[in-house]
Amino acid sequence: MCRNIKTLFNFEPPATEEEIRAASLQFVRKLSGFNAPSRANEAAFTRAVEDVAAAARVLITSLSTTAPPRDRAIEADKARERSRLRFGRG
Numbered sequence: 077m078c079r080n081i082k083t084l085f086n087f088e089p090p091a092t093e094e095e096i097r098a099a100s101l102q103f104v105r106k107l108s109g110f111n112a113p114s115r116a117n118e119a120a121f122t123r124a125v126e127d128v129a130a131a132a133r134v135l136i137t138s139l140s141t142t143a144p145p146r147d148r149a150i151e152a153d154k155a156r157e158r159s160r161l162r163f164g165r166g
Contacts, residue, residue, distance in 0.1 A: 085136050088145035100128040
């Protein structure tokens with residue numbers, strides 16, 4: 077999976093539209109192999125990002141869990157620690 081696509085489900089506060097769109101853009105970039113599409117492919121690329129974002133919204137709002145919501149700050153701290161251990165920075 078793309079390292080820039082983050083888990084968006086079960087967070088407090090919930091995922092924002094910007095986060096959903098960013099994950100969708102990364103997903104479409106990965107599938108298409110384009111960082112930025114040519115003019116000939118721009119409409120299809122943009123439509124794909126919108127479609128993936130819509131599907132992601134439906135998925136996120138349809139899922140349920142009994143687990144308590146995760147805290148974004150705590151999860152970010154865990155990710156930084158994993159990175160530090162993996163790459164030896166900080």
